[in-house]
Amino acid sequence: xxxxxxxxxxxxxxxxxxxxxxxxxxxxxxxxxxxxxxxxxxxxxxxxxxxxxxxxxxxxxxxxxxxxxxxxxxxxxxxxxxxxxxxxxxxxxxxxxxxxxxxxxxxxxxxxxxxxxxxxxxxxxxxxxxxxxxxxxxxxxxxxxxxxxxxxxxxxxxxxxxxxxxxxxxxxxxxxxxxxxxxxxxxxxxxxxxxxxxxxxxxxxxxxxxxxxxxxxxxxxxxxxxxxxxxxxxxxxxxxxxxxxxxxxxxxxxxxxxxxxxxxxxxxxxxxxx
Numbered sequence: 001x002x003x004x005x006x007x008x009x010x011x012x013x014x015x016x017x018x019x020x021x022x023x024x025x026x027x028x029x030x031x032x033x034x035x036x037x038x039x040x041x042x043x044x045x046x047x048x049x050x051x052x053x054x055x056x057x058x059x060x061x062x063x064x065x066x067x068x069x070x071x072x073x074x075x076x077x078x079x080x081x082x083x084x085x086x087x088x089x090x091x092x093x094x095x096x097x098x099x100x101x102x103x104x105x106x107x108x109x110x111x112x113x114x115x116x117x118x119x120x121x122x123x124x125x126x127x128x129x130x131x132x133x134x135x136x137x138x139x140x141x142x143x144x145x146x147x148x149x150x151x152x153x154x155x156x157x158x159x160x161x162x163x164x165x166x167x168x169x170x171x172x173x174x175x176x177x178x179x180x181x182x183x184x185x186x187x188x189x190x191x192x193x194x195x196x197x198x199x200x201x202x203x204x205x206x207x208x209x210x211x212x213x214x215x216x217x218x219x220x221x222x223x224x225x226x227x228x229x230x231x232x233x234x235x236x237x238x239x240x241x242x243x244x245x246x247x248x249x250x251x252x253x254x255x256x257x258x259x260x261x262x263x264x265x266x267x268x269x270x271x272x273x274x
Contacts, residue, residue: 084223
């Protein structure tokens with residue numbers, strides 16, 4: 001059996017197991033019980049220079065922001081047309097830039113005056129968003145999930161120009177039982193609470209698709225998935241395996257990261273394929 005066949009076999013087994021253990025998608029989201037406004041979320045000081053070093057787009061004047069604005073416009077048009085407000089961002093394997101993409105997309109979405117955004121670090125086995133922002137989360141994700149800590153205390157807003165409408169739900173503790181956590185009734189309520197708000201969009205940074213079944217297990221909680229590939233990193237066999245794995249799910253688009261294709265003068269170029 002070749003590499004592609006083994007990848008497809010593993011993917012099929014994970015997909016079958018995850019889907020069998022989940023109820024129907026329409027049963028997963030419950031009415032919100034803890035509505036909140038982004039404006040009341042506490043601010044967190046961030047180092048702009050460090051953010052740029054981590055390749056985050058810190059303002060809308062950056063040359064690379066144009067690519068994210070294009071991606072933002074395409075996504076907003078599709079999501080608003082369909083009444084969607086939740087999106088999972090994933091890749092196939094580590095090192096493809098899915099976390100950077102999730103953060104920069106969220107920053108770009110938050111610059112739209114009609115949109116508020118919550119970015120959730122749901123890569124529970126290997127959380128990283130807090131490091132990109134240089135923040136030390138004071139709340140354990142499980143405390144927030146269980147309801148022991150209210151959302152307004154768990155969320156933070158990076159003190160960054162143009163990011164007033166962006167809140168972060170961070171985590172710094174890895175969990176080996178991530179799949180059980182993200183398919184729990186508590187997770188259903190958390191997602192429902194996060195998405196409740198006028199113009200609200202919730203972006204989930206999830207683990208790589210071919211590493212764990214977490215994305216498949218969580219997929220019924222979101223309206224769509226955005227897949228990140230990376231030129232020179234993503235293998236063709238993995239793309240084929242991902243395509244097979246995502247059959248029946250709502251793939252809203254694919255981001256090609258680090259494309260060698262000329263894209264204006266971006267220092268960090270993206271190609272977007274819907």
